[in-house]
Amino acid sequence: MYARSLLVLIDGLGDDPIPAWDGLTPFERAEHPHMDRLAAQGKLEEVSVCGQDLVPGSLTCILRLLGVPKEKIPANRAYLELLAEGRDVSEYEMVLRCNVISQDSAGRLVSFNGMGLTPRELREIAGLFNHFAHTIEFLHLSDYRNLLIMNRKKAVLDVLTAPPHESMGMVVDDLLADLKAASLEMKVFTQEADRLLQKYSRNDLRYRLYPWGASCRTEFPSFRTLHGMDGALVGQTEIVRGIGKALGMEVPPLQYCTADIDTDVREKLAVTRRMLARYPFVMTHFNGTDEAAHRHDYEGKARFISRIDREFLGPLLERGTDSLQIVICGDHVTSSVTGRHTRGKGPVLSAWISGTGTAAPVRGDDDLLEFIRKVGKQNG
Numbered sequence: 001m002y003a004r005s006l007l008v009l010i011d012g013l014g015d016d017p018i019p020a021w022d023g024l025t026p027f028e029r030a031e032h033p034h035m036d037r038l039a040a041q042g043k044l045e046e047v048s049v050c051g052q053d054l055v056p057g058s059l060t061c062i063l064r065l066l067g068v069p070k071e072k073i074p075a076n077r078a079y080l081e082l083l084a085e086g087r088d089v090s091e092y093e094m095v096l097r098c099n100v101i102s103q104d105s106a107g108r109l110v111s112f113n114g115m116g117l118t119p120r121e122l123r124e125i126a127g128l129f130n131h132f133a134h135t136i137e138f139l140h141l142s143d144y145r146n147l148l149i150m151n152r153k154k155a156v157l158d159v160l161t162a163p164p165h166e167s168m169g170m171v172v173d174d175l176l177a178d179l180k181a182a183s184l185e186m187k188v189f190t191q192e193a194d195r196l197l198q199k200y201s202r203n204d205l206r207y208r209l210y211p212w213g214a215s216c217r218t219e220f221p222s223f224r225t226l227h228g229m230d231g232a233l234v235g236q237t238e239i240v241r242g243i244g245k246a247l248g249m250e251v252p253p254l255q256y257c258t259a260d261i262d263t264d265v266r267e268k269l270a271v272t273r274r275m276l277a278r279y280p281f282v283m284t285h286f287n288g289t290d291e292a293a294h295r296h297d298y299e300g301k302a303r304f305i306s307r308i309d310r311e312f313l314g315p316l317l318e319r320g321t322d323s324l325q326i327v328i329c330g331d332h333v334t335s336s337v338t339g340r341h342t343r344g345k346g347p348v349l350s351a352w353i354s355g356t357g358t359a360a361p362v363r364g365d366d367d368l369l370e371f372i373r374k375v376g377k378q379n380g
Contacts, residue, residue, distance in 0.1 A: 004276055004279075004280050004281070004282070004323060004324045004325070005280065005281045005282075005324070005325050005326075005327070006272070006276065006281075006282050006283075006284065006324060006325070006326045006327075007065070007281075007282070007283040007284070007326075007327050007329075008283075008284050008286075008308075008312075008313070008326065008327070008328040008329075009062065009065070009283055009284070009285045009286070009329065009330070009331060010286045010289050010305065010308060010328065010329070010330050011058060011237075011285065011286060011287045011288075011289055011290035011330060011331055011334070012289050012290035012293050012330055012331070012332060012333065012334025012341070013027060013289055013305070013329065013330025013333075013346045013347060014027070014330050014332070014333035014334070014344055014345060014346025014347065015027065015293060015298070015301070015333060015334065015335060015336050015337075015346075016333075016335040016336065016337045016338070016342075016344075018298050018336065018337070019337075020298075021298075026289075026293075026298050026299075026301040026302040026305060026336060027302075027305060027346075027347055029298075029302045030302040030303070030305035030306045030309070031306045031309070031310075032305060032306060032308075032309035032313075033309065034309050034310075034313040034314045034317055035309050035313060035328060035349055037317070038313075038317075038326065038328070038349055038351040038353065039349050039351070041351055041352075042349065042350050042351025042352065043349070043350045043351070044347060044348070044349050045347075045348045045349075045350075046345040046346065046347060046348070047329065047345055047346065047348045048333075048343055048344060048345045048346070049061045049064060049065060049329070049330075049331055049332060049346075050064070050332055050343055051343070052343065053070065054070070054073070056332040056333065056341040056342055056343050057077075057331075057332060057341055058077075058237075058239050058240070058290070058331050058332070059073070059074070059076070059077040059080070059239060059243075060073055061331035061332045062239075062240065062243055062285075062331050063243060065329075065331065066223065066226070066243070066247060066283070067223075067226040067227060068220060068221065068226070068247070069221075072218075072220060072221065074215055074218045075215070076097075076213040076214060076215035077097070077213060077215065077239045077242070078095035078096055078097045078147055078213050078214065078215045079095050079215040079216060079217060079218055079242075080215075080218075080238075080239055080242030080243055080245075080246055081095075081097065081141065081145075081147060081238040081239055081242050082095050082139070082147055082149070082242070083241075083242040083245045083246055084238040084239070084240075084241035084242035084245060084251075085139065085141065085147075085238070087139070088217070089149060089216070089217050090217065091152070091216070091217055092151060092152050093149060093150065093151060093152055093216070093217075094149075094150060094151070094152045094153070094156065094157060094214050094215065094216045095147055095148065095149055095214070095215055095216070096147065096148040096150075096156075096211045096212065096213060096214045096215075097145070097146075097147060097148075097211070097212055097213040098138070098145075098146040098147060098148045098209055098210065098211045098212075099112055099113065099114075099144050099145065099146070099164050099209070099210045099212070100113070100114035100117065100122060100125060100144040100146070100207060100208075100209060100210075101113075101114065101144075101164050101172065101207070101208055101209075101210040102114060102115055102116060102205045102206065102207050102208070103172045103205070103206050103208060104204055104205065104206075105204045105206075106171075107171050107172055107173055108169050108170060108171055108172070109164060109167050109168055109169065109170055109171075109172050109175065110168065110169075110205065111168075112144070112163075112164035112165040112167075112168075112210075112294070113143065113144040113165075114143070114144040114207060115205075116202065116203070116205055117144075117200065117207065119143065121200065122143055122144060123140070125197065125200070125207075126138070126140035126146060128196050128197075129146075129193070129196075129209075132189075132192070132193075133185075133188075133189055133192075135150060135151070135185055136148050136149070136150045136185060136189055137149040137150070141238050142238070142259070145238065146209075148189075148211055150185065152216055153182070153183055155182040155183065156179065156182050156183050156186065156214050157214050157215075157216060158182070159178045159179050159182050159214065160178075161175065161176065161178065161179050161211070161212035161213065162175050162212070163212065163213070164210050164212065165294045165339065165340075166339070166340045166341070168339060172208060172210070175210075176190060176210065176211075179211060179212070186211060189209075189211075190208070190209060190211065193208065193209040194208055194209075197209070218246075220246040220247055221247070222247055222248035223247040223248055223249050223281075224248065226247075227281070229279075229280050229281060230248075230249070230250075230279055230280075230281075231249045231250075231279050231280070231281035231282060231283070232244075232249055232250040232251070232252065232275035232278065232279045232281075232282045232283075233247075233249045233250070233251050233282075233283050233285070234251075234252060234254070234268060234271050234272050234275060234282065234283070234284040234285065235251075235254075235283075235284065235285030235286075235287070236254050236257040236258060236259050236263065236285075236287070237259040237285065237287040238259075240285045240287070244283075250275065250278070250279070252271050252274070252275065254267060254268065254271060255267065258288075259287045259288075259291065260287065260288045260291045260292075261288035261289075261291065261292055261300050261301075261303070261304040261307075262288070263286070263287075263288055265286075265307055265308060265311040265312050266311055266312075266315075268284060268286070268312060269311065269312045269315055269316060272284045272312075272316075273316075273319075276324070284312075286304070286308055286312075288300075288301075288304045289301050289304055289305060289330070289334070290334045292304060292336070293334035293335060293336040293339065294334065294339050295339070296336055296337070296339055297336065298336035298337075301336055313328075316353070317353055323352075324352070324353050325350070325351070325352050325353075326349075326350070326351055326352075326353050327348065327349065327350045328347075328348070328349040328350075329346065329347065329348040329349070330346040330347070332346070333345070333346050
């Protein structure tokens with residue numbers, strides 16, 4: 001029986017101290033007896049994955065955790081989200097992320113996720129743009145998330161439109177000004193979108209499309225090339241599934257999981273067990289912690305951490321797997337106070353949950369990489 005490694009990635013696990021909780025973070029506030037048990041028999045450290053050389057975000061930090069060299073890490077993630085949908089683009093095309101956002105009567109951004117719209121309305125909005133412009137393809141992903149595919153333009157790729165989830169309170173027209181100046185197509189598209197979405201306005205809220213984060217086709221080394229073994233990635237978030245597909249990992253379908261705190265944790269557990277039976281390395285990703293922090297919902301974030309401990313980790317420990325090492329960590333810090341990603345340190349727990357190994361301390365991203373490589377050597 002070969003050794004196995006499980007990386008449980010709880011997106012945005014680290015946080016700022018919450019004043020209402022006398023300075024406790026959501027991780028410290030959450031109930032996690034199973035993580036505490038692992039910490040007692042293994043190691044619990046504080047680590048910054050992005051360090052000082054990467055912009056804190058899931059794209060950059062997860063690729064670093066999986067061993068992709070810094071020079072291969074793209075600036076934006078839309079292309080990987082497209083791969084998650086089983087699509088690709090040519091070298092002459094580019095992809096942009098496109099949120100449904102809302103602004104107040106003064107034109108200031110008040111939500112990055114179509115706050116106030118029902119799931120049915122979000123699907124209805126996506127249908128408005130299916131065949132909206134012959135030069136721009138609109139691809140709906142889920143909820144407020146969409147992609148735009150169009151001919152490659154260097155001027156658009158060079159524009160660094162601010163992420164909407166980090167731009168609350170700013171004037172939307174100012175945020176999109178550079179993008180519309182760089183592309184007449186984008187200017188016309190957003191103006192027509194504003195006209196079509198007028199009928200959804202309510203309570204001084206106006207809904208708009210917010211294109212951002214343009215990216216193009218990118219080649220990545222495979223996980224096998226990086227580590228000498230195959231692996232699987234269990235997650236529902238588009239960027240995570242796209243990363244897995246770009247690295248040639250198995251990305252199993254999930255029927256009942258979401259990318260938020262209402263996800264089916266037990267389904268994720270069942271699929272993780274199935275992947276551990278096939279591969280020496282598995283990464284299981286939970287995104288709800290990040291989404292809750294962006295909404296400043298520190299209570300929801302703490303409750304979700306408790307659910308992961310109770311519904312995922314507890315049953316996993318009860319029915320162990322031979323020679324399994326586990327690391328539990330975040331990719332970056334997501335502050336429930338500001339709603340933004342930061343470079344701060346977050347908790348990293350490492351332990352053997354079965355077998356006779358001794359958990360090595362994890363004090364930086366190099367140690368996390370060694371955690372993966374060690375299993376590759378054992379099974380090589």
